[in-house]
Amino acid sequence: MSVTKEPVAVVGIGQTKHVAARKDVSIAGLVREAAQRALQDAQLTWADIDAVVIGKAPDFFEGVMMPELYLADALGAVGKPMLRVHTAGSVGGSTALVASKLVASRVHKTVLTLAFEKQSESNAMWGLSLPVPFQQPLLAGAGGFFAPHVRAYMRRTGAPDHIGSLVAYKDRRNALKNPYAHLHEKDITLEKVQASPMLWDPVRYSETCPSSDGACAMILTDREGAARSPQAPAWVHGGAMRSEPTMFAGKDFVSPQAGKDCAADVYQQAGIKDPRREIDLAEIYVPFSWYEPMWLENLGFAEEGEGWKLTEAGVTELDGDLPINPSGGVLSTNPIGASGMIRFAEAALQVRGQAGEHQVDGARKAMGHAYGGGSQFFAMWLVGSEPPQN
Amino acid sequence: MREVAIVAFAQSDQVRHSDEQSEVEMLMPVLHQVKEQTGLNASDIGFTCSGSSDYLAGRAFSFTMALDGVGAWPPISESHVEMDGAWAMYEAWVKILTGEADTALVYSYGKTSPGSVRDVLTRQLDPYYVAPLWPDAVALAALQAQALIDAGETDEPALAGIAARSRDSAADNAHALMKGSVPQGDYVVQPLRKGDCPPISDGAVAVVLAAGDKARELCARPAWIRGMDHRIEAHSLGVRDLTDSPSTRLAAERAGVFERPVDTAELHAPFTSQEVVLRKALKLGDDVNVNPSGGALAANTVMAAGLLRIGEAAARIHRGESDRALAHATSGPCLQQNLVAVLEGDAQ
Numbered sequence: 158m159s160v161t162k163e164p165v166a167v168v169g170i171g172q173t174k175h176v177a178a179r180k181d182v183s184i185a186g187l188v189r190e191a192a193q194r195a196l197q198d199a200q201l202t203w204a205d206i207d208a209v210v211i212g213k214a215p216d217f218f219e220g221v222m223m224p225e226l227y228l229a230d231a232l233g234a235v236g237k238p239m240l241r242v243h244t245a246g247s248v249g250g251s252t253a254l255v256a257s258k259l260v261a262s263r264v265h266k267t268v269l270t271l272a273f274e275k276q277s278e279s280n281a282m283w284g285l286s287l288p289v290p291f292q293q294p295l296l297a298g299a300g301g302f303f304a305p306h307v308r309a310y311m312r313r314t315g316a317p318d319h320i321g322s323l324v325a326y327k328d329r330r331n332a333l334k335n336p337y338a339h340l341h342e343k344d345i346t347l348e349k350v351q352a353s354p355m356l357w358d359p360v361r362y363s364e365t366c367p368s369s370d371g372a373c374a375m376i377l378t379d380r381e382g383a384a385r386s387p388q389a390p391a392w393v394h395g396g397a398m399r400s401e402p403t404m405f406a407g408k409d410f411v412s413p414q415a416g417k418d419c420a421a422d423v424y425q426q427a428g429i430k431d432p433r434r435e436i437d438l439a440e441i442y443v444p445f446s447w448y449e450p451m452w453l454e455n456l457g458f459a460e461e462g463e464g465w466k467l468t469e470a471g472v473t474e475l476d477g478d479l480p481i482n483p484s485g486g487v488l489s490t491n492p493i494g495a496s497g498m499i500r501f502a503e504a505a506l507q508v509r510g511q512a513g514e515h516q517v518d519g520a521r522k523a524m525g526h527a528y529g530g531g532s533q534f535f536a537m538w539l540v541g542s543e544p545p546q547n
Numbered sequence: 548m549r550e551v552a553i554v555a556f557a558q559s560d561q562v563r564h565s566d567e568q569s570e571v572e573m574l575m576p577v578l579h580q581v582k583e584q585t586g587l588n589a590s591d592i593g594f595t596c597s598g599s600s601d602y603l604a605g606r607a608f609s610f611t612m613a614l615d616g617v618g619a620w621p622p623i624s625e626s627h628v629e630m631d632g633a634w635a636m637y638e639a640w641v642k643i644l645t646g647e648a649d650t651a652l653v654y655s656y657g658k659t660s661p662g663s664v665r666d667v668l669t670r671q672l673d674p675y676y677v678a679p680l681w682p683d684a685v686a687l688a689a690l691q692a693q694a695l696i697d698a699g700e701t702d703e704p705a706l707a708g709i710a711a712r713s714r715d716s717a718a719d720n721a722h723a724l725m726k727g728s729v730p731q732g733d734y735v736v737q738p739l740r741k742g743d744c745p746p747i748s749d750g751a752v753a754v755v756l757a758a759g760d761k762a763r764e765l766c767a768r769p770a771w772i773r774g775m776d777h778r779i780e781a782h783s784l785g786v787r788d789l790t791d792s793p794s795t796r797l798a799a800e801r802a803g804v805f806e807r808p809v810d811t812a813e814l815h816a817p818f819t820s821q822e823v824v825l826r827k828a829l830k831l832g833d834d835v836n837v838n839p840s841g842g843a844l845a846a847n848t849v850m851a852a853g854l855l856r857i858g859e860a861a862a863r864i865h866r867g868e869s870d871r872a873l874a875h876a877t878s879g880p881c882l883q884q885n886l887v888a889v890l891e892g893d894a895q
Binding site: 161183214215262264413418 | 548549595600601602607608610611614615619620621623624625627629630634637638641642644645646668670671672673674675678777778779780782783793794797878879883
């Protein structure tokens with residue numbers, strides 16, 4: 158049976174100014190701020206929203222079990238459906254995709270989707286490191302887990318040691334053009350990045366994501382809603398999720414199959430044959446600098462072993478041929494549960510032409526990417542300035 | 548709207564303790580059962596969605612372990628909600644409605660026993676104004692029960708009757724934990740007695756969804772999902788009328804419950820008093836067979852008990868014991884969030 162999906166448009170985007178600690182607001186205050194900005198952007202009110210889909214990373218990060226129950230009031234969800242997604246670090250992306258399905262299936266017309274993390278409420282590193290009987294410990298947070306896989310990438314490709322610092326230097330400079338980014342290091346230099354302390358060899362302090370408080374919200378709607386939109390919408394051309402187990406014999410941590418499959422699915426939906434040429438920019442989930450070249454290969458923007466060469470040649474700079482993370486990326490802003498949605502939202506901002514100082518000229522197709530767990534959960538979407546053709 | 552049905556259902560025994568088993572060990576046999584029922588392998592299934600809680604597991608990303616039991620290799624299209632499995636099924640149903648998948652595996656599990664679940668559930672409450680007071684789940688349900696008694700909606704003997712009927716029904720349910728006659732006992736929190744409260748249980752549940760002809764191919768009598776909807780209410784108990792459940796009523800309306808009478812209702816009412824609220828909101832008459840499985844009073848595996856209700860209702864349709872059934876799931880303090888599904892079998 159063939160089913161015709163409703164095209165999905167992004168008509169509202171809102172973020173909070175991401176910072177280390179939002180001591181001035183409660184969790185409810187934080188999420189409401191982002192949601193109201195998204196509504197304002199779409200020129201809609203709470204009454205226009207049919208359903209709310211919220212996502213965040215582990216509940217231990219704030220110490221609130223299933224916080225959506227408490228947040229129902231703040232997000233105008235009373236009397237409406239409310240879903241809570243949790244797919245580890247990819248959750249911000251997955252949440253947007255779950256929301257988009259509600260519109261694509263015509264179950265709802267207009268949906269508010271939001272992701273957040275208020276990491277200052279606790280300590281994310283130790284929230285991730287609770288000892289589990291009979292399981293390998295996570296070794297002091299995510300950096301300890303991912304650094305060996307970066308080493309494996311360097312060994313496999315022969316990438317020179319300085320590539321990671323180039324990524325960090327670029328993303329932190331891009332962040333200076335994004336008013337919502339957490340880190341605004343006005344005096345950043347490449348030398349400073351390279352001189353920063355080594356945390357998890359080969360990942361240095363300045364090549365690591367910060368810990369942020371922040372929320373990001375989007376309003377997704379159908380064709381009718383898009384027609385009423387006061388500003389140009391971004392259209393969803395493809396979206397997919399893929400998962401694989403954390404560990405198994407033969408797992409490729411450097412370039413996981415689930416990531417490749419997820420990207421292939423998105424490209425197929427969007428009719429993309431050559432991602433490097435057809436996609437104008439990508440917001441990809443790079444929590445540690447080296448993940449830029451790694452994901453460039455995994456996503457098919459570069460041949461295997463060639464990703465670092467794009468970074469080194471400046472291709473991924475804001476004025477490069479394929480800008481990666483013009484917003485400053487996860488390296489500059491990381492409210493974990495929201496980070497995936499920020500990638501998705503920044504991709505949408507770009508094709509709407511509303512990214513301000515970090516706008517990529519003429520951006521028509523952009524990718525948003527998120528991953529999580531032990532490089533095992535992937536969520537991606539491709540958005541365009543024009544409605545999808547298929 | 549695309550025709551989608553529940554074509555398989557399996558559950559573990561719901562047990563008081565599962566110290567000797569991890570979550571994935573508890574879940575695996577259940578996943579194997581639904582795969583055997585349908586003949587589907589992991590790679591045949593279009594979408595997988597699960598529901599569970601890190602706060603029960605006591606660790607972050609606890610659902611990643613369960614993925615080992617699914618056999619997610621080659622990689623699968625998969626998602627997870629930090630909600631009861633009933634909402635995972637909702638997500639999977641929507642996915643099938645888009646046409647992106649024709650089949651879906653939905654599962655959930657919970658180990659309620661390792662911690663004091665009464666206290667653990669206080670962490671769901673408003674973290675600034677309510678959670679610091681640690682009002683536990685039984686105490687909040689008792690407030691609701693007292694409000695019902697004060698409003699003349701029920702009394703203690705009526706609640707005892709609900710408890711007795713539920714556990715009598717559970718006598719026929721091989722997987723239930725608390726079966727047969729159980730003394731009402733002393734007050735746990737007045738007016739709720741021990742018999743009014745659910746047992747603490749651990750367990751796992753899985754269902755398989757399929758669309759159209761695929762459903763007919765996989766199941767002799769599919770349980771067609773005629774409608775499904777869920778709604779949430781305000782969090783603060785002080786702004787709610789605890790004797791009513793407008794979110795359940797609205798979800799039921801949207802799901803089409805009131806279009807024709809149902810013969811069976813599986814209600815997720817962990818406390819006897821909550822069945823009173825739900826019966827009223829759903830306008831269920833005495834001719835409806837309520838909780839033939841024994842309901843949550845016979846086994847209340849947190850995060851799975853809602854999907855269990857849906858699975859039990861579907862199984863009755865599969866067996867030809869029901870033609871039109873209602874299934875309900877709840878989450879949050881005092882029935883804050885509610886999901887309602889209407890299931891039907893083809894004419895026999």
